[in-house]
Amino acid sequence: MATVILGGGIIGLSIAYHFSELKPDLAASHQIHVVDSASELLLSASGYAGGFLAKDWFSPASASLGELSFNLHKELAATHDGARKWGYAPSKVYSLAIDSRGMGKQAKDEDWLQSGTSRSGVAPSSADGATGPGAGADRHEMVNDDGSPAWFTRQRNGTLEVLDDEGNCAQVEPRQLCQWLIERCKERGVQIHTGCVACSIFKNAEGKVAGIKVRKDMEIYEKHAKNIVLAAGAWTPKVFQSIFHDSKFRIPVTPLAGYSIVVRSPRLTKPILDLSQHSGGTPVGISHAIYCNPSPNWAFAPEAFSRLSADGKPEIWIGGLNDPGLQLPDTANGAASLRDKNKSEEMRKAMVAMTGLSRQGDNLQVDDLETKREGLCFRPISRSGYPIISKVPANALGKDIEMEEDGGVFVATGHGPWGISLSLGTGLVMAELLIGRKPSADISRLAIR
Ligand SMILES: Cc1cc2nc3c(=O)[nH]c(=O)nc-3n(C[C@H](O)[C@H](O)[C@H](O)COP(=O)(O)OP(=O)(O)OC[C@H]3O[C@@H](n4cnc5c(N)ncnc54)[C@H](O)[C@@H]3O)c2cc1C
Structure with a gap:
């Protein structure tokens, strides 16, 4: 089934x-x-996120999944030309401190997002020994003398430090990776249904769960299923409740809205190449990530990533401005209309300060950037700070709910700020749970107890 x-x-x-x-x-x-x-x-977080991938920036509970997933991203890109198709590239990573403001406020582990500081606080300390910023980079006009990316405007009293290197970090264009996954799934016969809201389960003659009922255009359809996997990001708790009405169990995940902008810059018009890493004679493209703490130039903790899009053109993604009070819309279609004009302007101001044209002698940057996409989307934040990847215990489904012996209800959500990085690993271990095979990563601490 x-x-x-x-x-x-x-x-x-x-x-x-x-x-x-x-x-x-x-x-x-x-x-x-x-x-x-x-x-x-892709109207949700996965379509608007930055695509930063890390190998070992995770807490012990998700460390094994983090490493598996990082390796799967690398392998998938190598096997299917991910560099060209979804902008996969190893990433240099920097942290920026201005006036040393915000440095004392560095948060560790999962706290950084909620406390409004930079993701750089979770980088492993081994990164201190990373090579200098310029090591191996192609020294053309895209890179400053010190090797830092020329698209990033030098900040007065700012110190850019190498945080981690290309061995441990990479980037993708997440929307394009998703589109590639969609195409492969469709080719294999996976059925994709949009505009369908799951409403309830239905049962077979023996009283066991036989599938779910979904509503599309006011009609109700039955979808027979032995396994039901809930992977609806920030909507997962709501979906669970709407299917298992009588259950007292609540999936401990809440939404956190975040703004982002993707721009093209006259200072980043061709891929930045790392001439020290030749693969079959071709220099490897590299991306850059810059994590900043709150500073006199911006009130939040921006993240700026340069990456390649599938048309071969480089672009800059900037995010980091969140809106914790924003309610989750009924569907992902409702997110765009929730964008607050003031927050979008604050985001743009920070982006111009970080990447705008710098005029000699003052600290005012000019907005010469071309906007490709603006977004507002919701991260699924779990109470523990790490994802939930688990079969739901039968007694949590509510009274009179019995699954087929070889079926079950599963949850994969709560990836917070790391869903792109942890995506491929999560997909593999969930598929393994579904077929009853030992997962390729230790996910024992991610289970619902
Ligand atoms: C600004 C920002 C920047 C980020 N940057 C990074 C980064 O650099 N690196 C990284 O690793 N992660 C990053 N993330 C986190 C990452 O985007 C998320 O963790 C990830 O996209 C979550 O994926 P998901 O599939 O769980 O959820 P989503 O992408 O939200 O997808 C959930 C899907 O469920 C659907 N859905 C909703 N309700 C229902 C229903 N009732 N029935 C069926 N389907 C439903 C939605 O329409 C949607 O398509 C970022 C997030 C944000 C907001």
Whole structure:
């Protein structure tokens, strides 16, 4: 019998990708479904996120998954030309301190996002021994004399320090990675349904769960399923409650809204190459990530990433401005209309301060940037600070709910600020849980107890 994955963000797609790889027969016979409530995919966090990937910036509970996932990103990109198709590139990483403001406020582990400081606080201390900023970089006009990227405007009294290197960090263009996953899933026969809201379960003659009912355009459809996987990002608790009405169990995940902008800059018009890393005679493209603490130039902790898009053109993604009070809309379609004009302006001001044209002798940058995309989306933040990847215990589903012996309800959510990095690993371990195989990473601390 079929498997229904609720949610077609990067987590749901990665699960469908790995599950259809492990069970091609199920995919080919149209028994793997991805069901999403939005009218189209990628209107959510996975379509607007930065694509920063880290190997070992995680807390012990998710460290094994983090490393697995980092390696899977690298392998997938190497096997399927990810550099060209979804902008996969190793990343140099810097932290910027201005006037040393905010440095004393550095938060460790999962606290950094909630306390409004920089992600740089979770970088492993081994990074202190990283090579200098310029090591190996192609010294053309895209890179400053010290090797830092020329698209980043030098900040008065600012100190740019290398935080980690290309061995441990990389970047992707997440929307393009998702699009690639969608294409592969479709080719294998995975069924993708948009505009469908899961409403309840239905039962078979023996009183066991036989699938879920979904509503599309005012009609109710039954989707037979042995396994139900909830991977609806910040909406997952709501989806769980809407299906298992009687359950007292609550998935401990809340939304955190974040703004982002993608721009093109006249100071970044061609890929930055690392001439020291030749793969088959071709220099490797590298990306840059710069993490900043709050400073006199911006009130929040911006993250600026240069990356390649699939058309081969470099672009700059900037985010870091959050809105903790913002309520989750009913569907991802509702997110764009929630954008606050003042916050969008604050975001743009910070972006211009970080990447605008610098005029000699003053600290005022000119906005000569071309906007490609602006976004507001919701991260799924778990109470523990690390993801929940688990089968839901039968007694948490509510009274009179019995699954088939070889089926179950599963959850993969709560990836917070790390869902892109942890996506491929999450997809693989969830697919392994679905087929009853030992997961490739230690996810014992990510289980629902
Ligand atoms: C500004 C910002 C920057 C980020 N940068 C990074 C980064 O650099 N690196 C990194 O690793 N992570 C980053 N993240 C985090 C990352 O984007 C998320 O962790 C990840 O995208 C979550 O993926 P998801 O598939 O769980 O959720 P989502 O992408 O939110 O997808 C959930 C899907 O579920 C669907 N859905 C909702 N309700 C239902 C329903 N009732 N039934 C069916 N489907 C439903 C939605 O329509 C959506 O398609 C960032 C996040 C933000 C906000």
